[in-house]
Amino acid sequence: MKKEHWICxxxxxxxxxxxxxxxxxxxxxxxxxxxEICGLGYFLFYINGKKISDQELMPAMTDYASVLGCETTxxxxxxxxxxxCRYLSFDLLPYLKAGENVLAVRLGNGxxxxxxxxxxxxxxxxxxxxxxxxxLTDADGRQEWIESDRQTLWHPGGLLKNNLFLGEVGICGxxxxxxxxRALIYPVGSQHSRSxxxxxx
Numbered sequence: 001m002k003k004e005h006w007i008c009x010x011x012x013x014x015x016x017x018x019x020x021x022x023x024x025x026x027x028x029x030x031x032x033x034x035x036e037i038c039g040l041g042y043f044l045f046y047i048n049g050k051k052i053s054d055q056e057l058m059p060a061m062t063d064y065a066s067v068l069g070c071e072t073t074x075x076x077x078x079x080x081x082x083x084x085c086r087y088l089s090f091d092l093l094p095y096l097k098a099g100e101n102v103l104a105v106r107l108g109n110g111x112x113x114x115x116x117x118x119x120x121x122x123x124x125x126x127x128x129x130x131x132x133x134x135x136l137t138d139a140d141g142r143q144e145w146i147e148s149d150r151q152t153l154w155h156p157g158g159l160l161k162n163n164l165f166l167g168e169v170g171i172c173g174x175x176x177x178x179x180x181x182r183a184l185i186y187p188v189g190s191q192h193s194r195s196x197x198x199x200x201x
Contacts, residue, residue: 007148008129014113015157018105018130022146027096029138035103037132038087040064040125041110047095048102059086061111064125072121092134103146105130108162116163 009016037045042057063083067076107128109115115124134146161169 005148006129006131007152008127009154009156013156014109014128015159015162016107016128016154017157018152018154020103020152021100023100024096024098026098030093030136031139032137033093033096033134035090035092035132035134036087038085039105039107039130040085041112041128042108044106046104047092048097050095052090058088062086064112067123070121070123106157114164117165
């Protein structure tokens, strides 16, 4: 992780969609294309309309931040040295193509923004947010980076609600994962969204 550009959707958006496009003149000059990604609470990830992993509920839950002050109904042990977020790594080289390539990510609340069931306490750490970094390495060891920066576009997703305990409520619409989607019109960092150049905890 070379950069720490965390981004999120607009105020109150619990299921934002993100789109980051980039162009490659040719792909055979690259020896590796390593993507590192973390979406809090959970994320789904596509490249050029293809789902890369069959995993669900990514990433695994951790102690995102301090739970002191969460109004818990039972004693909690505060491990202050273990606040962290897990990220995943994917090899994207087989999925890249000459021309435009599109990374698409859908976020959900997960455990990070669990606001519906609060009988045990209010474990709410913030709205869903995203960080990713794609490192392209050529035969000479030179590297290029594609990251979650201000060139990333976002749009509210088709989920009106999403919760680990109560399920999802959605609306019908076009497939957001397709590389041709153009509905993601808000630049990250605009008045519709927030861009955070810091860790989420």
